Amino acid sequence: MTYVVTTPSFSGPIELLLQLISQHDLEILDVPLAPVVDGFVLALRDVAVEISTDELSEFLLIAAILLEMKSHRLLPTREVAEPDEEFVGWEERDVLLARLWELRTYAAIADGFVSLFERAARSYPRLRGIDAGFEVRPPDLLAGVTPAQIATAYLRGIEVKPVPGVRLHHVTVDAVTVAETVVTLSQRLPSLGRLSFRDLIGSDATRIEVIVHFLAVLELCKLGYVDLGQGTNFGDLEVEWIDHARGVDLGGIDSYEG
Numbered sequence: 001m002t003y004v005v006t007t008p009s010f011s012g013p014i015e016l017l018l019q020l021i022s023q024h025d026l027e028i029l030d031v032p033l034a035p036v037v038d039g040f041v042l043a044l045r046d047v048a049v050e051i052s053t054d055e056l057s058e059f060l061l062i063a064a065i066l067l068e069m070k071s072h073r074l075l076p077t078r079e080v081a082e083p084d085e086e087f088v089g090w091e092e093r094d095v096l097l098a099r100l101w102e103l104r105t106y107a108a109i110a111d112g113f114v115s116l117f118e119r120a121a122r123s124y125p126r127l128r129g130i131d132a133g134f135e136v137r138p139p140d141l142l143a144g145v146t147p148a149q150i151a152t153a154y155l156r157g158i159e160v161k162p163v164p165g166v167r168l169h170h171v172t173v174d175a176v177t178v179a180e181t182v183v184t185l186s187q188r189l190p191s192l193g194r195l196s197f198r199d200l201i202g203s204d205a206t207r208i209e210v211i212v213h214f215l216a217v218l219e220l221c222k223l224g225y226v227d228l229g230q231g232t233n234f235g236d237l238e239v240e241w242i243d244h245a246r247g248v249d250l251g252g253i254d255s256y257e258g
Contacts, residue, residue, distance in 0.1 A: 003040060003059055005039070006039065007035060009031055010026060014059065021066070021069060028069045028073055029073055033063070033070060040059055044056075061097075064096075176212050181216035185217065186220065186225065189220075189239065194239070196236040196237065196238055197239055200239055201213045224242070225241065225242060227239075227242055
């Protein structure tokens with residue numbers, strides 16, 4: 001039900017009255033609030049009119065906002081506020097609505113408890129105990145356990161446990177470095193000519209040796225001493241010592257540290 005307000009300056013739903021006042025389309029001082037409340041009280045006393053709790057709460061909320069607006073206009077503070085900042089009732093309305101929803105939640109929980117109580121009332125607990133002559137005997141947890149076994153378990157529990165350690169005897173540490181390999185290749189490559197990387201490292205090279213030799217070849221290529229080529233995709237890598245590097249001073253390579 002939408003409550004209709006009838007005043008000398010306005011006639012219509014109370015929600016529209018609040019909206020017009022908030023938008024400054026209607027002056028709050030021109031609206032008497034006493035007839036609004038009296039009319040609503042008369043509507044409550046009318047038996048033929050049914051008003052729900054939500055409608056009653058909404059009217060009380062709007063009436064409280066209008067009363068606060070009018071109080072601010074009749075009793076202005078020392079600091080004159082801007083017209084747009086006077087009507088802040090909508091924020092308070094949100095707080096009241098949030099409280100209303102909270103109360104609805106508690107009411108729903110109460111209804112749930114009532115339903116549980118009604119369901120529990122239809123059940124009948126067992127009031128009679130164990131029949132006479134029926135004896136419950138728990139199992140013997142120490143059946144078959146001898147004192148010697150208990151003593152052995154005690155000694156095993158208090159003995160000092162060995163400190164766990166990581167064994168590294170199976171780990172092989174290769175001492176080969178990229179710097180040493182660069183120097184070695186600078187001494188070998190000038191006399192080998194053009195050859196593949198596979199022939200350079202040999203068939204017995206380990207994985208770490210292959211990686212170190214590849215990095216060393218890349219370092220020599222970056223320094224400008226070797227030329228790298230690959231005829232086809234995924235083909236063998238060809239390594240060749242550059243001719244103009246044969247006469248250069250290799251003292252810098254001999255002390256190369258990468």
